[in-house]
Amino acid sequence: MKPHAVIIGAGVLGCLSALSLTERGWRVTLVDQGQAGLESSWAGGGILFPLLPWNYSEPVNRLALAGMARHGALCDLLLEETGIDPQYWRCGMEILPPLNLEAALQWCKDHAFTCEERGSSLWLPEVAQARNPRLMQALKALVRLSGITLVEHSTMQPLAATQGRITRWTDTEGRCYEADVFVVTAGAWSKTLLGEHGKNLDMKPMRGQMLLYRTAPDTLDHIQYREDFYLIPRLDGHILAGSTVEDVGFDKSTTADTAAALAKKAIRVLPALAEASVVKHWSGLRPGSADNIPVIDRHPQFDNLYLNTGHFRYGVTMAPESAELLAALICGEPPGLDLTPYAYPQQ
Numbered sequence: 001m002k003p004h005a006v007i008i009g010a011g012v013l014g015c016l017s018a019l020s021l022t023e024r025g026w027r028v029t030l031v032d033q034g035q036a037g038l039e040s041s042w043a044g045g046g047i048l049f050p051l052l053p054w055n056y057s058e059p060v061n062r063l064a065l066a067g068m069a070r071h072g073a074l075c076d077l078l079l080e081e082t083g084i085d086p087q088y089w090r091c092g093m094e095i096l097p098p099l100n101l102e103a104a105l106q107w108c109k110d111h112a113f114t115c116e117e118r119g120s121s122l123w124l125p126e127v128a129q130a131r132n133p134r135l136m137q138a139l140k141a142l143v144r145l146s147g148i149t150l151v152e153h154s155t156m157q158p159l160a161a162t163q164g165r166i167t168r169w170t171d172t173e174g175r176c177y178e179a180d181v182f183v184v185t186a187g188a189w190s191k192t193l194l195g196e197h198g199k200n201l202d203m204k205p206m207r208g209q210m211l212l213y214r215t216a217p218d219t220l221d222h223i224q225y226r227e228d229f230y231l232i233p234r235l236d237g238h239i240l241a242g243s244t245v246e247d248v249g250f251d252k253s254t255t256a257d258t259a260a261a262l263a264k265k266a267i268r269v270l271p272a273l274a275e276a277s278v279v280k281h282w283s284g285l286r287p288g289s290a291d292n293i294p295v296i297d298r299h300p301q302f303d304n305l306y307l308n309t310g311h312f313r314y315g316v317t318m319a320p321e322s323a324e325l326l327a328a329l330i331c332g333e334p335p336g337l338d339l340t341p342y343a344y345p346q347q
């Protein structure tokens, strides 16, 4: 009999973790409280790069770069297997001043990352993007094609077991899930889901609001970044303008003030947007973690409970590598990266 894993949370981390375990011969049940892929993983910008990596620690960069390196092949596979195109696009990113050019150039040199000084801006031609809603639709389709049981609209209750081995976990309707291994990939809700066993997790939801413009397809052909604000062009001419990082709890509302502030920044970077129409304004809750370092580990109080969560601003970028690391850990294989920085915090 194949070993069985129940994975809670069907965002990008849950879907890819499920696929990585399936490839290793596991039977997987993937559970979500809503529809798969419609929370943070849907709401994000899809930039496959840690914005200003020289401002982050090496554990963040290592995981992000390793994830980024897997995305091209992943998106090809998704298109081939599902017919849904995640629109992977190596469009490059231009970082506009002010920026710490010295630190940026040093980082690029240290990481053999191609860059070019363009006056006071920095051009990073290797930066790619994927289109989140399409990426998540394709992942959901591949999950189904791979024989993974996807259960939607099943809200798992906070963990009731006390220690040792978890044999069952129930949802709010009383449905009971049994498995050899349980995995928490519940994004911003992971800490709540663990109940009192999540108290050591330094995680909280961090809201991000985003504006979507409709423009002619050739209006912008690369990502532009300026002072924690970015414009992301899509292949069909839509341009995303984002984002905010707000500590407002589980509040997913959008605000008119923020829309106005984002529009002002957008027009400053690309004046042509003054004439373009805003077609959508949304928000998502990132799984905020201390220093943007996720937890990829077994829970110290349970033999068969694992976490793959807390990827904060770069979950889409990191997910393909993070899922492989988790699956390797569960299966007792040597991990592709040192897992020490991603350990569950002991206190």
Ligand SMILES: Cc1cc2nc3c(=O)[nH]c(=O)nc-3n(C[C@H](O)[C@H](O)[C@H](O)COP(=O)(O)OP(=O)(O)OC[C@H]3O[C@@H](n4cnc5c(N)ncnc54)[C@H](O)[C@@H]3O)c2cc1C
Binding pocket: 008, 009, 010, 011, 012, 013, 014, 031, 032, 033, 034, 035, 036, 037, 038, 039, 040, 041, 042, 043, 044, 045, 046, 047, 048, 049, 154, 155, 156, 157, 185, 186, 187, 188, 189, 190, 193, 207, 208, 209, 210, 242, 243, 244, 283, 284, 285, 286, 287, 309, 310, 311, 312, 313, 314, 315, 316, 317, 318
């Ligand atoms: C505005 C914005 C911009 C972003 N831009 C980028 C970017 O450019 N590049 C990048 O790499 N990252 C970006 N991110 C971050 C990225 O989106 C997240 O890090 C990533 O999506 C986290 O994925 P996840 O699977 O952990 O969480 P989610 O996608 O939120 O998935 C968690 C899932 O768990 C489910 N769940 C929760 N509780 C329960 C429960 N009790 N029972 C069952 N299911 C449950 C939820 O319904 C949800 O589907 C951005 C995020 C936002 C909001």
